Amino acid sequence: MSHFSKSGPAPTRRTLLRTTAAGAALTTVGLAGSTAAHATSPVRPGPRIGILLYDGFSVLDATGPAEVLSRLPGAEVTMVAQRRGPVRTDTGDLRVMAERSIADVDRFDVLLVPGAGARGTTSTIANRSLLEWIRKVHRHTRWTTSVCTGSLVLAAAGLLEGRKATTYWASAPYLESVYGVTYVPERYVRSGKIITAAGVSAGLDMALQLSALMAGDTTAQALQLALEYDPQPPFDSGNAAEAEPWLKELALQLLAQSQV
Protein backbone atom coordinates (compact mmCIF):
# COMPACT_ATOMS: atom_id res chain seq x y z
CA MET A 1 0.00 0.00 0.00
CA SER A 2 2.83 2.37 0.75
CA HIS A 3 4.78 3.99 -2.07
CA PHE A 4 7.58 5.11 0.20
CA SER A 5 9.45 3.34 2.92
CA LYS A 6 11.71 4.91 5.45
CA SER A 7 15.14 4.16 4.11
CA GLY A 8 17.13 1.33 5.63
CA PRO A 9 16.57 -0.64 8.82
CA ALA A 10 16.32 1.75 11.74
CA PRO A 11 17.65 0.69 15.12
CA THR A 12 14.76 -0.13 17.40
CA ARG A 13 13.99 2.09 20.33
CA ARG A 14 14.86 -0.81 22.60
CA THR A 15 18.35 -0.96 21.09
CA LEU A 16 18.85 2.76 21.47
CA LEU A 17 17.66 2.79 25.03
CA ARG A 18 19.88 -0.07 26.11
CA THR A 19 22.93 1.94 25.18
CA THR A 20 22.63 4.54 27.91
CA ALA A 21 21.67 4.67 31.51
CA ALA A 22 19.82 7.87 30.78
CA GLY A 23 17.80 6.02 28.20
CA ALA A 24 16.85 3.40 30.72
CA ALA A 25 15.71 6.08 33.12
CA LEU A 26 13.76 7.80 30.37
CA THR A 27 11.99 4.54 29.65
CA THR A 28 11.13 4.16 33.29
CA VAL A 29 9.45 7.51 33.49
CA GLY A 30 7.69 7.31 30.20
CA LEU A 31 9.62 9.70 27.97
CA ALA A 32 10.47 6.90 25.63
CA GLY A 33 6.98 5.53 25.55
CA SER A 34 5.73 2.36 27.11
CA THR A 35 7.61 -0.89 26.86
CA ALA A 36 4.35 -2.37 25.60
CA ALA A 37 4.83 -0.36 22.44
CA HIS A 38 8.15 -2.01 21.75
CA ALA A 39 6.76 -5.47 22.28
CA THR A 40 4.13 -5.08 19.58
CA SER A 41 4.80 -6.20 16.05
CA PRO A 42 5.70 -3.60 13.43
CA VAL A 43 2.90 -1.16 12.74
CA ARG A 44 1.03 -1.89 9.52
CA PRO A 45 1.14 0.73 6.80
CA GLY A 46 -1.11 3.64 7.64
CA PRO A 47 -2.21 6.66 5.68
CA ARG A 48 0.22 8.30 3.26
CA ILE A 49 -0.05 12.02 3.87
CA GLY A 50 1.26 14.54 1.38
CA ILE A 51 1.77 18.16 2.38
CA LEU A 52 2.33 20.62 -0.46
CA LEU A 53 4.99 23.21 0.24
CA TYR A 54 5.49 26.30 -1.89
CA ASP A 55 7.52 29.47 -1.59
CA GLY A 56 5.98 31.70 1.06
CA PHE A 57 3.93 29.09 2.93
CA SER A 58 3.20 29.70 6.61
CA VAL A 59 5.20 27.21 8.62
CA LEU A 60 2.62 26.29 11.25
CA ASP A 61 -0.05 25.60 8.59
CA ALA A 62 2.08 22.71 7.39
CA THR A 63 3.92 21.56 10.50
CA GLY A 64 1.03 21.65 12.96
CA PRO A 65 -0.95 19.03 11.04
CA ALA A 66 2.30 17.16 10.25
CA GLU A 67 3.01 16.87 13.98
CA VAL A 68 -0.45 15.38 14.58
CA LEU A 69 -0.84 13.18 11.51
CA SER A 70 2.67 11.71 11.64
CA ARG A 71 1.66 9.99 14.91
CA LEU A 72 -1.19 8.03 13.32
CA PRO A 73 -0.30 4.34 13.36
CA GLY A 74 1.84 3.54 10.34
CA ALA A 75 1.46 7.01 8.85
CA GLU A 76 3.98 8.50 6.47
CA VAL A 77 4.13 12.25 6.00
CA THR A 78 5.82 13.50 2.84
CA MET A 79 6.60 17.12 2.13
CA VAL A 80 6.15 17.76 -1.60
CA ALA A 81 6.91 20.83 -3.70
CA GLN A 82 7.38 21.82 -7.30
CA ARG A 83 11.02 20.90 -6.87
CA ARG A 84 12.77 18.87 -4.19
CA GLY A 85 14.85 20.82 -1.72
CA PRO A 86 14.37 23.59 0.79
CA VAL A 87 11.21 25.69 0.59
CA ARG A 88 11.16 29.11 2.20
CA THR A 89 8.41 30.29 4.53
CA ASP A 90 6.57 33.61 4.29
CA THR A 91 8.88 35.36 6.76
CA GLY A 92 11.96 34.19 4.86
CA ASP A 93 13.51 33.01 8.13
CA LEU A 94 12.82 29.29 7.83
CA ARG A 95 13.21 26.63 5.18
CA VAL A 96 11.60 23.20 5.27
CA MET A 97 12.79 20.44 2.97
CA ALA A 98 10.52 19.09 0.29
CA GLU A 99 11.49 15.43 0.07
CA ARG A 100 9.65 14.82 -3.20
CA SER A 101 8.77 16.87 -6.25
CA ILE A 102 5.31 16.89 -7.77
CA ALA A 103 6.81 14.98 -10.71
CA ASP A 104 7.78 12.14 -8.34
CA VAL A 105 4.44 11.40 -6.74
CA ASP A 106 0.73 11.88 -7.35
CA ARG A 107 -0.96 9.46 -4.98
CA PHE A 108 -1.70 10.18 -1.35
CA ASP A 109 -4.42 9.12 1.04
CA VAL A 110 -4.45 12.64 2.44
CA LEU A 111 -3.45 15.83 0.68
CA LEU A 112 -2.92 18.97 2.74
CA VAL A 113 -2.43 22.42 1.22
CA PRO A 114 -1.16 25.00 3.72
CA GLY A 115 -1.77 28.73 3.48
CA ALA A 116 0.62 31.58 2.91
CA GLY A 117 0.95 35.33 2.91
CA ALA A 118 -0.02 37.37 -0.13
CA ARG A 119 3.13 36.54 -2.09
CA GLY A 120 2.83 32.80 -1.70
CA THR A 121 -0.91 32.70 -2.19
CA THR A 122 -1.03 34.89 -5.29
CA SER A 123 1.76 32.99 -7.01
CA THR A 124 0.30 29.60 -6.14
CA ILE A 125 -3.25 30.32 -7.30
CA ALA A 126 -1.64 31.34 -10.62
CA ASN A 127 0.62 28.26 -10.85
CA ARG A 128 -1.03 25.99 -13.41
CA SER A 129 1.22 22.99 -12.90
CA LEU A 130 0.66 23.01 -9.14
CA LEU A 131 -3.10 23.36 -9.56
CA GLU A 132 -3.13 20.53 -12.12
CA TRP A 133 -1.14 18.36 -9.70
CA ILE A 134 -3.63 19.13 -6.92
CA ARG A 135 -6.52 18.09 -9.16
CA LYS A 136 -4.72 14.88 -10.12
CA VAL A 137 -3.91 13.93 -6.52
CA HIS A 138 -7.42 14.84 -5.38
CA ARG A 139 -8.97 12.24 -7.69
CA HIS A 140 -7.59 9.43 -5.54
CA THR A 141 -7.38 10.90 -2.04
CA ARG A 142 -9.46 9.77 0.87
CA TRP A 143 -9.26 13.32 2.20
CA THR A 144 -8.22 16.57 0.57
CA THR A 145 -7.55 19.29 3.11
CA SER A 146 -6.32 22.84 3.51
CA VAL A 147 -5.31 25.27 6.22
CA CYS A 148 -5.75 29.06 6.12
CA THR A 149 -5.50 30.49 2.58
CA GLY A 150 -4.81 26.96 1.35
CA SER A 151 -8.54 26.88 0.67
CA LEU A 152 -8.04 29.64 -1.93
CA VAL A 153 -5.59 27.31 -3.64
CA LEU A 154 -8.11 24.46 -3.56
CA ALA A 155 -10.71 26.87 -4.95
CA ALA A 156 -8.34 27.99 -7.71
CA ALA A 157 -7.88 24.32 -8.60
CA GLY A 158 -11.65 24.10 -9.01
CA LEU A 159 -12.24 21.80 -6.07
CA LEU A 160 -14.58 23.99 -4.05
CA GLU A 161 -17.24 24.73 -6.64
CA GLY A 162 -20.66 24.76 -5.02
CA ARG A 163 -19.17 23.90 -1.65
CA LYS A 164 -18.99 25.52 1.74
CA ALA A 165 -15.55 26.05 3.20
CA THR A 166 -13.53 28.09 5.65
CA THR A 167 -10.31 30.05 5.28
CA TYR A 168 -8.27 32.72 7.02
CA TRP A 169 -10.68 35.28 8.49
CA ALA A 170 -9.31 38.17 6.42
CA SER A 171 -9.55 36.13 3.20
CA ALA A 172 -13.19 35.13 3.55
CA PRO A 173 -14.53 37.90 1.27
CA TYR A 174 -12.00 36.90 -1.37
CA LEU A 175 -13.04 33.23 -1.19
CA GLU A 176 -16.68 34.20 -1.55
CA SER A 177 -16.40 36.94 -4.19
CA VAL A 178 -13.78 35.41 -6.46
CA TYR A 179 -14.64 31.71 -6.20
CA GLY A 180 -18.30 31.78 -5.18
CA VAL A 181 -17.64 29.55 -2.21
CA THR A 182 -19.91 29.76 0.84
CA TYR A 183 -17.68 30.80 3.74
CA VAL A 184 -18.50 29.17 7.06
CA PRO A 185 -16.70 30.79 10.01
CA GLU A 186 -15.86 27.57 11.81
CA ARG A 187 -12.57 26.03 12.91
CA TYR A 188 -12.84 23.45 10.14
CA VAL A 189 -15.52 22.68 7.60
CA ARG A 190 -16.14 19.32 5.95
CA SER A 191 -17.76 19.06 2.55
CA GLY A 192 -17.64 15.56 1.16
CA LYS A 193 -14.02 14.43 1.28
CA ILE A 194 -12.72 17.99 1.47
CA ILE A 195 -11.92 19.56 4.83
CA THR A 196 -10.84 23.18 5.03
CA ALA A 197 -9.45 24.71 8.22
CA ALA A 198 -9.47 28.35 9.33
CA GLY A 199 -6.27 30.36 9.83
CA VAL A 200 -2.85 28.96 10.71
CA SER A 201 -3.39 27.37 14.15
CA ALA A 202 -6.73 25.84 13.08
CA GLY A 203 -4.76 23.15 11.26
CA LEU A 204 -4.11 21.50 14.63
CA ASP A 205 -7.79 21.18 15.42
CA MET A 206 -8.56 19.99 11.90
CA ALA A 207 -5.79 17.39 11.99
CA LEU A 208 -7.14 15.93 15.21
CA GLN A 209 -10.62 15.73 13.73
CA LEU A 210 -9.17 14.10 10.62
CA SER A 211 -7.31 11.64 12.85
CA ALA A 212 -10.61 10.71 14.46
CA LEU A 213 -12.19 10.17 11.06
CA MET A 214 -9.34 7.94 9.93
CA ALA A 215 -8.36 6.09 13.10
CA GLY A 216 -11.25 6.56 15.51
CA ASP A 217 -11.96 8.81 18.44
CA THR A 218 -9.84 6.90 20.94
CA THR A 219 -6.69 7.18 18.86
CA ALA A 220 -7.36 10.87 18.22
CA GLN A 221 -7.90 11.49 21.92
CA ALA A 222 -4.61 9.76 22.67
CA LEU A 223 -2.89 11.86 20.02
CA GLN A 224 -4.22 15.02 21.63
CA LEU A 225 -2.74 13.84 24.93
CA ALA A 226 0.50 12.79 23.22
CA LEU A 227 0.90 16.40 22.05
CA GLU A 228 -0.30 17.74 25.41
CA TYR A 229 -2.80 19.80 23.45
CA ASP A 230 -4.70 21.40 26.31
CA PRO A 231 -4.57 24.92 24.90
CA GLN A 232 -4.42 27.84 27.29
CA PRO A 233 -3.59 30.92 25.25
CA PRO A 234 -2.80 33.92 27.45
CA PHE A 235 -5.49 36.02 25.77
CA ASP A 236 -8.96 35.53 24.33
CA SER A 237 -8.30 37.44 21.14
CA GLY A 238 -8.07 34.75 18.47
CA ASN A 239 -11.63 34.89 17.15
CA ALA A 240 -12.00 37.49 14.39
CA ALA A 241 -15.78 37.54 14.75
CA GLU A 242 -15.34 39.09 18.19
CA ALA A 243 -12.33 41.31 17.46
CA GLU A 244 -12.39 45.10 17.33
CA PRO A 245 -11.55 46.58 13.92
CA TRP A 246 -8.36 48.23 15.24
CA LEU A 247 -7.06 44.89 16.52
CA LYS A 248 -7.75 43.27 13.15
CA GLU A 249 -5.87 46.12 11.50
CA LEU A 250 -2.92 45.63 13.85
CA ALA A 251 -2.92 41.87 13.27
CA LEU A 252 -2.75 42.39 9.50
CA GLN A 253 0.00 44.98 9.91
CA LEU A 254 2.09 42.56 11.94
CA LEU A 255 1.61 39.88 9.29
CA ALA A 256 2.47 42.20 6.42
CA GLN A 257 5.57 43.53 8.15
CA SER A 258 6.83 40.05 8.99
CA GLN A 259 6.65 38.77 5.44
CA VAL A 260 9.32 39.05 2.78
Added chain:
Amino acid sequence: MSHFSKSGPAPTRRTLLRTTAAGAALTTVGLAGSTAAHATSPVRPGPRIGILLYDGFSVLDATGPAEVLSRLPGAEVTMVAQRRGPVRTDTGDLRVMAERSIADVDRFDVLLVPGAGARGTTSTIANRSLLEWIRKVHRHTRWTTSVCTGSLVLAAAGLLEGRKATTYWASAPYLESVYGVTYVPERYVRSGKIITAAGVSAGLDMALQLSALMAGDTTAQALQLALEYDPQPPFDSGNAAEAEPWLKELALQLLAQSQV
Protein backbone atom coordinates in the same frame (compact mmCIF):
# COMPACT_ATOMS: atom_id res chain seq x y z
CA MET B 1 21.77 45.57 17.22
CA SER B 2 21.09 42.83 14.71
CA HIS B 3 23.82 40.34 13.84
CA PHE B 4 21.99 39.05 10.79
CA SER B 5 20.13 40.84 8.07
CA LYS B 6 17.85 39.28 5.54
CA SER B 7 20.02 39.07 2.47
CA GLY B 8 19.55 41.64 -0.25
CA PRO B 9 16.80 44.15 -0.74
CA ALA B 10 13.44 42.40 -0.78
CA PRO B 11 10.70 43.68 -3.07
CA THR B 12 8.10 45.45 -1.02
CA ARG B 13 4.66 43.96 -0.68
CA ARG B 14 3.32 46.96 -2.54
CA THR B 15 5.53 46.12 -5.52
CA LEU B 16 4.45 42.51 -5.49
CA LEU B 17 0.80 43.31 -5.22
CA ARG B 18 0.83 45.79 -8.04
CA THR B 19 1.94 43.08 -10.41
CA THR B 20 -1.27 41.09 -10.39
CA ALA B 21 -4.94 41.79 -10.31
CA ALA B 22 -5.32 38.95 -7.87
CA GLY B 23 -2.85 40.68 -5.60
CA ALA B 24 -4.87 43.85 -5.71
CA ALA B 25 -7.99 41.94 -4.80
CA LEU B 26 -6.17 40.22 -1.96
CA THR B 27 -5.12 43.60 -0.65
CA THR B 28 -8.68 44.83 -0.78
CA VAL B 29 -9.95 42.00 1.34
CA GLY B 30 -7.14 42.01 3.79
CA LEU B 31 -5.16 38.91 2.92
CA ALA B 32 -2.12 41.00 2.19
CA GLY B 33 -2.40 43.04 5.31
CA SER B 34 -3.51 46.61 5.61
CA THR B 35 -2.24 49.34 3.38
CA ALA B 36 -1.37 51.22 6.54
CA ALA B 37 1.34 48.66 7.18
CA HIS B 38 3.01 49.47 3.89
CA ALA B 39 2.93 53.18 4.55
CA THR B 40 4.92 52.91 7.75
CA SER B 41 8.67 53.25 7.72
CA PRO B 42 10.81 50.11 7.90
CA VAL B 43 10.39 48.20 11.13
CA ARG B 44 13.24 48.76 13.55
CA PRO B 45 15.31 45.74 14.50
CA GLY B 46 13.43 43.56 16.95
CA PRO B 47 14.45 40.56 18.98
CA ARG B 48 16.90 38.06 17.52
CA ILE B 49 15.46 34.65 18.27
CA GLY B 50 17.58 31.52 18.05
CA ILE B 51 15.93 28.10 17.94
CA LEU B 52 18.23 25.14 18.48
CA LEU B 53 17.54 22.19 16.22
CA TYR B 54 19.02 18.75 16.77
CA ASP B 55 18.46 15.33 15.30
CA GLY B 56 15.15 13.97 16.52
CA PHE B 57 13.51 17.22 17.60
CA SER B 58 9.70 17.43 17.52
CA VAL B 59 8.71 19.74 14.71
CA LEU B 60 5.87 21.62 16.39
CA ASP B 61 8.03 22.38 19.46
CA ALA B 62 10.24 24.52 17.21
CA THR B 63 7.86 25.75 14.51
CA GLY B 64 4.91 26.71 16.71
CA PRO B 65 6.93 29.33 18.61
CA ALA B 66 8.73 30.29 15.37
CA GLU B 67 5.37 31.06 13.77
CA VAL B 68 4.42 33.34 16.67
CA LEU B 69 7.76 35.01 17.40
CA SER B 70 8.63 35.70 13.76
CA ARG B 71 5.67 38.12 13.67
CA LEU B 72 7.04 40.34 16.44
CA PRO B 73 7.98 43.72 14.94
CA GLY B 74 11.46 43.51 13.49
CA ALA B 75 12.07 39.99 14.79
CA GLU B 76 14.54 37.62 13.20
CA VAL B 77 14.22 33.90 13.81
CA THR B 78 17.31 31.80 13.16
CA MET B 79 17.36 28.02 13.20
CA VAL B 80 20.71 26.87 14.62
CA ALA B 81 22.21 23.41 14.90
CA GLN B 82 25.54 21.72 15.51
CA ARG B 83 26.05 21.91 11.76
CA ARG B 84 24.27 23.95 9.10
CA GLY B 85 21.90 22.06 6.85
CA PRO B 86 18.81 19.91 7.18
CA VAL B 87 17.92 18.53 10.61
CA ARG B 88 15.63 15.53 10.86
CA THR B 89 12.61 15.38 13.14
CA ASP B 90 11.76 12.55 15.51
CA THR B 91 9.50 10.78 13.02
CA GLY B 92 12.16 10.92 10.33
CA ASP B 93 9.60 12.28 7.86
CA LEU B 94 10.54 15.96 7.97
CA ARG B 95 13.72 17.99 7.77
CA VAL B 96 14.05 21.64 8.69
CA MET B 97 17.08 23.65 7.63
CA ALA B 98 19.49 24.98 10.22
CA GLU B 99 20.66 28.26 8.71
CA ARG B 100 23.56 28.67 11.16
CA SER B 101 25.87 26.37 13.07
CA ILE B 102 26.63 26.83 16.73
CA ALA B 103 30.14 27.85 15.69
CA ASP B 104 28.67 30.77 13.71
CA VAL B 105 26.63 32.48 16.40
CA ASP B 106 26.38 32.70 20.16
CA ARG B 107 24.30 35.80 20.82
CA PHE B 108 20.52 35.89 20.79
CA ASP B 109 17.91 37.90 22.63
CA VAL B 110 15.82 34.75 22.93
CA LEU B 111 17.02 31.16 22.92
CA LEU B 112 14.48 28.39 22.47
CA VAL B 113 15.29 24.71 22.94
CA PRO B 114 12.61 22.37 21.59
CA GLY B 115 11.92 18.88 22.86
CA ALA B 116 12.32 15.52 21.19
CA GLY B 117 11.61 11.85 21.52
CA ALA B 118 13.87 9.58 23.53
CA ARG B 119 16.56 9.37 20.86
CA GLY B 120 16.91 13.11 20.39
CA THR B 121 16.65 13.91 24.07
CA THR B 122 19.14 11.31 25.29
CA SER B 123 21.74 12.25 22.70
CA THR B 124 21.33 15.97 23.33
CA ILE B 125 21.57 15.83 27.11
CA ALA B 126 24.85 13.95 26.54
CA ASN B 127 26.21 16.37 23.90
CA ARG B 128 28.80 18.46 25.72
CA SER B 129 29.41 20.97 22.93
CA LEU B 130 25.69 21.71 22.56
CA LEU B 131 25.28 22.11 26.32
CA GLU B 132 28.31 24.39 26.48
CA TRP B 133 26.86 26.48 23.63
CA ILE B 134 23.53 26.75 25.46
CA ARG B 135 25.33 27.98 28.60
CA LYS B 136 27.31 30.51 26.56
CA VAL B 137 24.23 31.88 24.76
CA HIS B 138 22.23 31.95 27.99
CA ARG B 139 24.69 34.38 29.60
CA HIS B 140 23.52 37.15 27.28
CA THR B 141 19.88 36.30 26.50
CA ARG B 142 16.94 38.32 27.61
CA TRP B 143 14.94 35.09 27.69
CA THR B 144 16.01 31.46 27.65
CA THR B 145 13.13 29.15 26.87
CA SER B 146 12.23 25.53 26.19
CA VAL B 147 9.33 23.43 25.00
CA CYS B 148 8.53 19.87 26.09
CA THR B 149 11.65 17.84 26.92
CA GLY B 150 13.73 20.87 25.97
CA SER B 151 13.65 21.62 29.70
CA LEU B 152 15.64 18.42 30.29
CA VAL B 153 18.26 19.85 27.96
CA LEU B 154 18.29 23.15 29.87
CA ALA B 155 18.59 21.15 33.09
CA ALA B 156 21.46 19.09 31.68
CA ALA B 157 23.19 22.37 30.83
CA GLY B 158 22.89 23.31 34.49
CA LEU B 159 20.45 26.16 33.95
CA LEU B 160 17.58 24.90 36.09
CA GLU B 161 19.36 24.31 39.38
CA GLY B 162 17.13 25.28 42.28
CA ARG B 163 14.38 26.37 39.90
CA LYS B 164 10.83 25.37 39.19
CA ALA B 165 10.00 24.36 35.65
CA THR B 166 7.64 22.39 33.50
CA THR B 167 8.21 19.74 30.83
CA TYR B 168 6.38 17.02 28.92
CA TRP B 169 3.95 15.33 31.29
CA ALA B 170 5.59 11.92 30.96
CA SER B 171 9.05 13.36 31.63
CA ALA B 172 8.20 15.18 34.85
CA PRO B 173 9.51 12.42 37.15
CA TYR B 174 12.77 12.39 35.20
CA LEU B 175 13.16 16.16 35.51
CA GLU B 176 12.58 15.94 39.24
CA SER B 177 14.56 12.82 40.07
CA VAL B 178 17.60 13.33 37.84
CA TYR B 179 17.96 17.12 37.98
CA GLY B 180 16.26 18.01 41.26
CA VAL B 181 14.01 20.53 39.54
CA THR B 182 10.61 21.33 41.02
CA TYR B 183 8.04 20.34 38.38
CA VAL B 184 5.05 22.65 38.08
CA PRO B 185 2.24 21.21 35.95
CA GLU B 186 1.39 24.41 34.15
CA ARG B 187 1.32 25.37 30.46
CA TYR B 188 4.47 27.45 30.95
CA VAL B 189 6.54 28.35 33.99
CA ARG B 190 8.70 31.42 34.41
CA SER B 191 11.70 31.44 36.72
CA GLY B 192 13.80 34.55 36.34
CA LYS B 193 14.63 34.88 32.66
CA ILE B 194 13.96 31.21 31.98
CA ILE B 195 10.56 30.11 30.69
CA THR B 196 9.81 26.43 30.21
CA ALA B 197 6.71 25.18 28.39
CA ALA B 198 4.87 21.89 28.75
CA GLY B 199 4.61 19.36 25.93
CA VAL B 200 4.74 20.12 22.20
CA SER B 201 1.68 22.35 21.63
CA ALA B 202 2.36 24.35 24.82
CA GLY B 203 5.07 26.21 22.92
CA LEU B 204 2.34 28.22 21.20
CA ASP B 205 0.91 29.47 24.48
CA MET B 206 4.37 30.18 25.85
CA ALA B 207 5.40 32.10 22.74
CA LEU B 208 2.37 34.35 23.02
CA GLN B 209 3.13 35.03 26.67
CA LEU B 210 6.74 35.75 25.74
CA SER B 211 5.50 38.11 23.02
CA ALA B 212 3.50 39.97 25.64
CA LEU B 213 6.56 40.25 27.87
CA MET B 214 8.68 41.60 25.02
CA ALA B 215 6.24 43.71 23.02
CA GLY B 216 3.26 44.29 25.30
CA ASP B 217 -0.18 42.78 25.67
CA THR B 218 -1.72 44.59 22.70
CA THR B 219 0.84 43.27 20.24
CA ALA B 220 0.52 39.77 21.66
CA GLN B 221 -3.27 39.93 21.40
CA ALA B 222 -2.96 41.01 17.78
CA LEU B 223 -0.52 38.16 17.13
CA GLN B 224 -3.00 35.68 18.54
CA LEU B 225 -5.62 37.06 16.14
CA ALA B 226 -3.11 37.08 13.28
CA LEU B 227 -2.68 33.33 13.78
CA GLU B 228 -6.41 32.86 14.36
CA TYR B 229 -5.50 31.10 17.57
CA ASP B 230 -8.95 30.45 18.98
CA PRO B 231 -8.32 26.81 19.78
CA GLN B 232 -11.19 24.37 19.57
CA PRO B 233 -9.73 20.88 19.78
CA PRO B 234 -12.31 18.20 19.03
CA PHE B 235 -11.70 16.47 22.36
CA ASP B 236 -10.91 17.42 25.93
CA SER B 237 -8.14 14.89 26.38
CA GLY B 238 -4.96 16.99 26.33
CA ASN B 239 -4.44 17.38 30.07
CA ALA B 240 -2.43 14.51 31.52
CA ALA B 241 -3.53 15.31 35.07
CA GLU B 242 -7.06 14.32 34.09
CA ALA B 243 -6.24 11.43 31.75
CA GLU B 244 -6.94 7.78 32.50
CA PRO B 245 -3.82 5.59 32.76
CA TRP B 246 -4.80 3.54 29.68
CA LEU B 247 -5.06 6.69 27.56
CA LYS B 248 -1.63 7.82 28.74
CA GLU B 249 -0.27 4.40 27.83
CA LEU B 250 -1.84 4.63 24.37
CA ALA B 251 -0.48 8.15 23.86
CA LEU B 252 3.04 6.98 24.67
CA GLN B 253 2.65 3.97 22.40
CA LEU B 254 1.64 6.20 19.50
CA LEU B 255 4.65 8.43 20.13
CA ALA B 256 7.08 5.53 20.40
CA GLN B 257 5.76 3.87 17.25
CA SER B 258 5.95 7.08 15.25
CA GLN B 259 9.59 7.76 16.05
CA VAL B 260 12.59 6.46 14.18
